Amino acid sequence: MSSQHPEGGPLTDGPADPEHDPTASYGLEPGYVRRLTDRIVSTTRETAPLHSPLGGQPLAHVPQSSDDDVARAFERARRAQQEWARRSIDERAAALLRLHDLILDRQDEIIDLICWESGKARKHAFDEPLHVALTARYYARTAHEHLDTRRKLGVVPGLTRVEVNRLPKGVVGIISPWNYPFTMALCDGLPALLAGNAVVAKPDAQTMLSALLGAELLEEAGFPRDLWQVVAGPGSKVGTSIIQRADYVCFTGSTTTGRLIATQCAERLIGCSLELGGKNPMLVLRDADVERAAEGAVRASFSNAGQLCVSMERLFVADQVYDRFVERFVSRTEAMTLGATLDWGNDMGSLISADQLETVTRHVEDAVAKGARLLTGGRARPDLGPYFFEPTILEGVTPDMACFGDETFGPVIALYRFHDEADAVARANEGSYGLNASIYSRDGARARTIARHVLCGTVNINEAFGATFASIDSPMGGMRESGMGRRQGSEGIHRYTESQSVATQRLIRFAPMLGMSDETYGKVMTAQLRLMKKLGRA
Known part of the structure; x- marks a missing residue:
């Protein structure tokens, strides 16, 4: 694996105030961070430090929100929502199309900020503005399809007229994760806005700036500023405060936290959608194109250093192609370039934090200590950055090892050989998760038949995860303990509406x-x- 080290020195001329605007030395104009953090509803005078995982440098001091601040955010959002809901569907859709163009125009700025905050490689950061632009355009173009009043069958033909309206729920609470800080902060909220709702958002503390830049772009696109409120603070405090006030909650994160949120929402009789953990399987069948499967496995396993909800952690390979596949997969993995720069040349960046590094290290060391074979990788790389870990392939992982069933959420994948496809599907379905799967085969029809037996919310044929995730017209979400509800498609916007049936009898x-x-x-x-x-x- 080749490596690229962080570039040293300031990237731009001009004054830098590390205490109040540390990113001035990163190529951002003075006042950039303050402009973003001023969007947080906060009166506490408390701040939390934000550091870049690329080198541990300070990025910002993020104002923290109190329960009163959350209440204030909801008051503003409710006032804005009442006016917004009266606007036509076409007006709301037009704002989404303006957002689409703004994101494409400013994608370099967006990508830079994502890289600084998350430590990911630039090519993986690029996926984020792309996905948000796709989401904005899709919902703008299909707005009437999802939201127009629809005629339904009446009980007495010709004498009973029935219509179904789609009414906004009100104010949606969105609690988003750090691993895709721009797209996860925005993509779930865009259909909520189109449906006539307002949003109170709590982005993850580790990646606030990317989410705040998204809020700024929403206002520039023509959405009223008060329509999208941002609060900051610990989930146990601020997240709970949101759930106590929201009309609907959308959460992406761990299964443990998702259970708590589902319980709290149930107590208030409000709905929620939860996209949670996964231990995603990839199946390489006997008739697979081995080279294509090996290329896909690299992306499936190591995109965003494995910190992707739909990435693969279990790889089942047919006997007939196992040795050839392993040779090509290991070879491609060892050819990857790791680096902590903002350049396009890196194949993988950093983990987000010391906690993630500790989890990945513990899983790998536990597996090796209990007899797993390390085919490549397996080491932390402090020479590149504080949280770098090499892309790692394990063989011989058994149920007594932590990484067998627990989600690692890092650049680690376990290889398993199989003889019988039915057995491979059964093993892929083991455990309690069911988010995403991948099947490689030259026979697409057969692979699609097998997919119907895989207990995952999305299944990609001859692709890792991009085919389903980028197809915004299709629903995306998890089965079993991987969540409930769906983003994208009609389900992704109808979750933010109340259906109202109106029947006229003659x-x-x-x-x-x-x-x-x-x-x-x-x-x-x-x-x-x-x-x-x-x-x-x-």
């Missing part, structure tokens, strides 16, 4: 008429039911 009423007795009325209605069945009516 001529007849649902009661005896013209002196008819209750008994006669019952016989007439029964005869009508039988007639409707003969006529093929629903």
